[in-house]
Amino acid sequence: MKIKTASSRVSETRRLIVHMIREQWAKEEGRLPSEERIAEMFGVSRSTVRAALGELESSGFIHRKHGLGTFVNPIASQIHARLDAWIEFKKLIEQSGFEADIQLLGLHKGPLSPDEAKKLGSSPGEPAVTVRKLFTADGQPAILCQDTIPLALLPPDCNAALLETSDTFHFLAKNGLGPVSYGVAHLIARCADAALADLLRIPAGTPLLALENVGYAPSDSPLFLSSELYCPGLIDFGIMRRHLY
Amino acid sequence: MKIKTASSRVSETRRLIVHMIREQWAKEEGRLPSEERIAEMFGVSRSTVRAALGELESSGFIHRKHGLGTFVNPIASQIHARLDAWIEFKKLIEQSGFEADIQLLGLHKGPLSPDEAKKLGSSPGEPAVTVRKLFTADGQPAILCQDTIPLALLPPDCNAALLETSDTFHFLAKNGLGPVSYGVAHLIARCADAALADLLRIPAGTPLLALENVGYAPSDSPLFLSSELYCPGLIDFGIMRRHLY
């Protein structure tokens, strides 16, 4: 079976392997067919299969044992929320086993603070739009999010309604900012003050996990800021750690 | 110049490229030589160079632009402490710009709690050794760490002194547990209680970042537990996030 070169054979092969992992195999076997066999199945060369498997291995989804075979990593699949994965909050909440909902808290335009400008590689005072949203999990406040986007990056006819109802990723994609290539998050622990406690329906002083993100374009230029506050007990972030070079 | 196959040409090439990034090039250029050129320089094929570059790209150290070249990622180098990198605390503290020191708080043997046993895939009550250490940055308490290792995994003649003075990684490597392949951390925000505040010399109620780690062998079997508590303001964890498959 030849696969269509929708994007590239490697990524298509990777997609099919992911499918294979999720559907039939993994559940009982935990072991994938041999590289040669996969190559036959998809009509590509072994090198292509190895490239696809290599990507999956570096993300921790599988690991290969010399002389034995390729195995699904049972640990990775137990992480419901991967901190190194940047996904829409709705998906994140759903993956964690809850029903997700969005609540718009506010949207306003204003100048960038010096701190914000620094993170965005912009100048203080530059106009920007800031939107605050509350995401609920099974009706319970789960994630408080505040996104800030410099107006200079948005087209004049930008659709503000989208900002209110959809995820920031979608909004950016549909407003010419192109794809968000990656983000860098810094982690901080915070305690809920009175206002926050009220909003999130938790006791004042509750410790919260905060992520301060900067989103970057493929060119490494900063696109937007995103502050995320996570209520405890709902989203359990996990991350695989290894020795780097 | 042919390189020696110390481990593998790809990893040796990667090492040399990392060196290249750190030393000469990056600083002024930010751009690496072309793949063809690197291949010549190191006496390997372009495919080998691409494999090495691919690894560095997936870790975020470089990114490649079609038709333009390979560039050092300026963002990644600004992250002093990568959450996805598992390194010794001493290095972590030093990389963050401080002088590191270790202080042994206690070492005792006892049975595993049900929760610990579950994480380790072991049975409650199994004997284990637990060690508590405090790492200081410029003399100031920075990381409180508690490691738990099942006794069953350790050789009878295990060198307990090492546990006290060195990092857990070193201890494990030198006691037959082999290399720690990877770890999975879960993130939690905590508030310092009175005892903790006293120990860490911070106000009671200060929010702390906590990492609950499980270390795994290459075979995916759990090796040890590691609880880490980070005092605010010293170690600033960053993490690159992207869209996964």
Next chain:
DNA sequence: AAGTGGTCTAGACCACAAA
């Protein structure tokens, strides 16, 4: 010996960007 992943190569061709 058979099957598996690990390593590496040489080379072809494509796609993008700049001059």
Next chain:
DNA sequence: TTGTGGTCTAGACCACTTC
């Protein structure tokens, strides 16, 4: 047009594991 990275292949050989 030139130089760059992107994709893909076929095939050789090695190293580990099991039988």
